[in-house]
Amino acid sequence: MSIKPVLSIDAFGGDNAPEIVIQGIEHFLTHGDLSEQVEFILHGDENQLAPLFELAPKTSACSTVKHTETFIDMDTKPSQALRRGKGTSMWNTIESVKMGEAVLAVSAGNTGALMAMSKLQLRMKTGVQRPAIAASWPRVDGMCVVLDVGANIECDAAQLTEFAVLGEAYFRAIYKKEAPTVGLLNVGTEDLKGNAVIKAAHQRLSESELDLNYVGYVEGNDIAMGTVDVIVTDGFTGNIALKTAEGTAKLVGKFLSDALQGTPWSKFTSFLNMHALKKMKKRIDPRNSNGGVFLGLNGIVVKSHGGTDAIGFANALEIAVGLAESNFLEQIEETLTRLHDEDDNIGFIA
């Protein structure tokens, strides 16, 4: 009998916690593809959780509560969170991973605080400067991965190179594809485009013998078009690209709904076509790509959107369980060691 992986959950992280967290777990256990194979440690106030468990019998059956009465607010600064955060539900969620009680942590709480606490408790993998946040992104044929989407506002070439290695291993773990392609996000695909940092990272990746399937520069439109599997960029550009795409998808959705509600005839024919329209709506539903992952730590931390609902939280759990069942951390360890050995051999300084 194999042992079920244990997930450590911040039951009090996020705008609508703890309700959507418990409902999200219940949704995952009822509808999730990987739901048979997992147990939970929930960190939070057991008195507030008790009535929620009555409406979530499956969750109740496979969860243990670790009680705490303190929480991190959505607007707490990372430095404050580090000073005063010990013993909060977020802190304890990460601590469970550090102590080996759980294989990974999931929180919909304050991103900056979660990042700071994760770094402090789990520590970076040897040689990695800072974690990156990887996001799954819908594209023509399935999903791609973009990183960093917000952790590192300014990056040097060594970090971008690390992101390529981290993102490639992550894509393999989640989407089970050998040798996924990797591209570097730029304003053009010609060699002379971009700033000094991007050019240095491009050269480093082009010359590497790490067996990365690096294809060179890609542009913003390549993300959704599926030109490559993994898109590497700094956290400033990645965050703006991600939110711009969310805004655009919302805009197009609004234009569509305006058009379909415009006249009685278009309302009627849309009603006839509701099934197809719902199918399309589902494909652009941002909840389906909820779940950013912090990469580069000695442990896995999955960050759900703060404002997500139960379905979005369930999708973050789906990603978490996929990772829990992979040998992602070992793969990362191995490839990062090879990257840094290569850096030393060629005397690479970012």
Add this chain to the structure above:
Amino acid sequence: MSIKPVLSIDAFGGDNAPEIVIQGIEHFLTHGDLSEQVEFILHGDENQLAPLFELAPKTSACSTVKHTETFIDMDTKPSQALRRGKGTSMWNTIESVKMGEAVLAVSAGNTGALMAMSKLQLRMKTGVQRPAIAASWPRVDGMCVVLDVGANIECDAAQLTEFAVLGEAYFRAIYKKEAPTVGLLNVGTEDLKGNAVIKAAHQRLSESELDLNYVGYVEGNDIAMGTVDVIVTDGFTGNIALKTAEGTAKLVGKFLSDALQGTPWSKFTSFLNMHALKKMKKRIDPRNSNGGVFLGLNGIVVKSHGGTDAIGFANALEIAVGLAESNFLEQIEETLTRLHDEDDNIGFIA
């Protein structure tokens, strides 16, 4: 009788020139809102243009051809274009503005070459470091303006402040709105977010007494949601955001068409609803927002997408004529002078 504004057109710029240029002018003269009020100087090979004029009688009637047999390729580097570009259709297009024969220049040719030649011939407005490219962007209620979308890969705080002034005047000229709102693109709206350059620009704009309607930081999703009229960013981020939005709109369009073509029933009901769907498609058609404008020069240069078709080129002309009829250059002159006076008074160094 008022004198019609004259537009100088690079008839041989773009992937599909000169055909789409002539067809685009004809389309503009046939369907454009402002088509009564304009004349054209076309720069290019008169022998190749002659047969095209036979199919474009309106264009023929209000155009003068200035003959040249040399052209700038789409892959010519800006430095090469400057060395060998004199006398090409692109060079002469800008020269007509410099000489006062035309009020503005339009080209669908190589962006880097057009930028380099425009700077050399028209020169920057006093105190402006480099031109910005402003793009019109569809949003919930009409259009907003984003700049820079590609001319300045790295920007300092003084440039971002200039972009705010240039973009605001541009929005007023094109969309006839008094006191348009201006936002600075960032990864969050809290004061502590962003890098040093963004924070310095934010402080400068917040403290300015220029009567700019500056509202502070905005995020990627605010662009399409219409939170502000003018979005200021560096050319690297702006270019990636623009192309990411184009890719996303294309992706959502594809998902919709997949859904509507999925079953015979959905095909049938989509057919019944074709009018509404076409209306929606038109709203996200990138041709409707074709026409980036170089801001900060002593003259106006409108850059159409290189791969556009006749309808897209006609839309770039619509923007050009709107600008030609405004007092945009004078307004810019005045506000820039006030900005630079203020810089001197407060001792602002980027």
